[in-house]
Amino acid sequence: MPTTEEIIGQDLAHLWHPFTQMKLWPGEPPLVIERAEGNWLIDSEGQRYFDGVSSLWVTVHGHNHPDINRAIREQLAKLDHSTLLGLTHPGAARLAAELVRITPAGLDKVFYSESGSTAVEIALKIAFQYWQQAGQPEKTGFVSLEGAYHGDTIGAVSVGGMELFHEVYGPLLFPVYRLPQPHCLRCRLELSYPYCDLACAQVLGSILRERGEQIAALIVEPRVQGADGIIVQPEGYLTRLADICRENDVLFIADEVATGFGRTGKMFACELEDVQPDLMALGKGLTGGVLPLAATLASQKIFEAFLGEFDEFKTFFHGHTYTGNPLACAAALANLDLMKTNQVVAGSALAIGKLRFGLSHIAEMEHVIQVRQQGLMAGIELVADKKNGTPYEPGLRMGHQVIMAAREHGVIIRPLGDTIVLMPPLSSSLEEIDHLLSTMERAIRQVTEGGP
Ligand SMILES: Cc1ncc(COP(=O)(O)O)c(C=O)c1O
Known part of the structure; x- marks a missing residue:
């Protein structure tokens, strides 16, 4: 088995990643995702991350479903x-x-x-x-x-x-x-x-x-x-x-x-x-x-x-x-x-409700101008000044900073500019939605308010 360093070495030498400024890529060595279990991705060091972006909006029943x-x-x-x-x-x-x-x-x-x-x-x-x-x-x-x-x-x-x-x-x-x-x-x-x-x-x-x-x-x-x-x-x-x-x-x-x-x-x-x-x-x-x-x-x-x-x-x-x-x-x-x-669509109603409830709290945060949700798709838009709707300077990459903070706490998500996208798998349990929401709140607070 190649080591994590060897994989990253080959990646940095030869791989061109989608929608990625490759000049900045070597500055943030990537996670090497090796395995997945249910709604969780596991990296080459054995760390587990909730797949909050459904591996780019695709995962329905979790990864590696036996059927x-x-x-x-x-x-x-x-x-x-x-x-x-x-x-x-x-x-x-x-x-x-x-x-x-x-x-x-x-x-x-x-x-x-x-x-x-x-x-x-x-x-x-x-x-x-x-x-x-x-x-x-x-x-x-x-x-x-x-x-x-x-x-x-x-x-x-x-x-x-x-x-x-x-x-x-x-x-x-x-x-x-x-x-x-x-x-x-x-x-x-x-x-x-x-x-x-x-x-x-x-x-x-x-x-x-x-x-x-x-x-x-x-x-x-x-x-x-x-x-x-x-x-x-x-x-x-x-x-x-x-x-x-x-x-x-x-x-x-x-x-x-x-x-x-x-x-x-x-x-x-x-x-x-x-x-x-x-x-x-x-x-x-x-x-x-x-x-x-x-x-x-x-x-x-x-x-x-x-x-x-x-x-x-x-x-x-x-x-x-x-x-x-x-x-x-x-x-x-x-x-x-x-x-x-499994009546997956009808069954997702509880997770959707849980997400809505948690997002209503996040919407109150100092630098969140709006949360938008339809089903299990949600966006949390961050701004520098909520009263005037003034956005952050793009160079600050606030959305990116938030997703990197979330990663430290065990959640993989992706931003669209300064909107944080939450796209949990339809198979997410209520505990997993809770983990996603509490991590988001913590990561947003950490980045926008300098919180712990
Ligand atoms: C609405 C919509 N249409 C088309 C596409 C393109 O799909 P793909 O990336 O599989 O080519 C996307 C991808 O995000 C999408 O959101």
């Missing part, structure tokens, strides 16, 4: 990989049927890929090509939200709206119409909910009334814009967007990559407002957080626009080498079985 592991092993004994180009396999077919069954009504077909970004990319391409083949080829534009995050491939970045991540790629991106971010704390329209009558959603109506014939689709993260800091949309916002899309014959794409599979308290966030999208992107929790698999679901009507004789070339010319990998499908099926058998 998911067994399903993968059994699949491995039969078929490791086979392509879906020209062939099929039992797991891909069964999982497609299961996804159609559990997602909102009107989604009938499943197209697999490997990451949330590719699921979104596929949704955008399908929406574009749909209109080309449905007799309205001028409908080529997209509408998305300020502060949106849909992944890192170029199409997903085009509809993304996080300047920090996306601005540099400007010349490579296609233009997109943007809606003001539905963020009531800092309303771009300087209105207040509910008296605003969701004016930020009505902007979509104005755009579509003027240019609807040129717009293919709206894409939105339903209910929660995750990566911009867990921005929870006001009640009714999603329904309003869906209604406006329907009235104007524009497709509604729900990016449920982060919110899907019970994360928001419902199986899918669209259920919170009974919204039925035309296209839906899924990823992250689809395999319970074990293997990379993503899916784009489409309505029958969209699918039919791609049907034709061979030489009409209406085919969706898209597909990845590992599309619908049998091991990943087996993991996803085991995940969905577990979710059903």
Whole structure:
């Protein structure tokens, strides 16, 4: 076995980490995560940490769940990989049927890929090509939200709206119409909910009334814009967007990559407002957080626009080498079985309530301007001056300091700027939620108030 120092040496010499300023990386030698048990990660020195970020928002039943592991092993004994180009396999077919069954009504077909970004990319391409083949080829534009995050491939970045991540790629991106971010704390329209009558959603109506014939689709993260800091949309916002899309014959794409599979308290966030999208992107929790698999679901009507004789070339010319990998499908099926058998979504209500109660105390802290929560997704936003809402200087990296302090106390989390994100696994016990909350309070106090 290599020593911790040897692993870190190889890492520092050769590894380029995602979303990481590599100049600073050697200054904070990384934890080497070697094992996991349930909701806990264990490093190479045997230290245990609660996985408060669900290993980047994916873990549903905890790590190394025996049922998911067994399903993968059994699949491995039969078929490791086979392509879906020209062939099929039992797991891909069964999982497609299961996804159609559990997602909102009107989604009938499943197209697999490997990451949330590719699921979104596929949704955008399908929406574009749909209109080309449905007799309205001028409908080529997209509408998305300020502060949106849909992944890192170029199409997903085009509809993304996080300047920090996306601005540099400007010349490579296609233009997109943007809606003001539905963020009531800092309303771009300087209105207040509910008296605003969701004016930020009505902007979509104005755009579509003027240019609807040129717009293919709206894409939105339903209910929660995750990566911009867990921005929870006001009640009714999603329904309003869906209604406006329907009235104007524009497709509604729900990016449920982060919110899907019970994360928001419902199986899918669209259920919170009974919204039925035309296209839906899924990823992250689809395999319970074990293997990379993503899916784009489409309505029958969209699918039919791609049907034709061979030489009409209406085919969706898209597909990845590992599309619908049998091991990943087996993991996803085991995940969905577990979710059903253990009633995981309904069962998460207690943990959600506990989190809400604990966060209401954290919201009172001197440097916490807002806590935002939907289900088991939460953001704690830190500011230098709560009264005036003055943020900290970015160079202070307060969010980063807080997560490093939390690590010392046995919790792994990640910040988004100065918003601390809490994303515990759905399988978290009430004691584990308690540990997460008390550690957060302690770490925030330590960093922002110089407490113990
Ligand atoms: C809403 C949303 N869409 C898409 C993605 C991209 O997923 P992936 O990182 O698997 O490509 C993410 C990732 O966080 C996401 O939150």
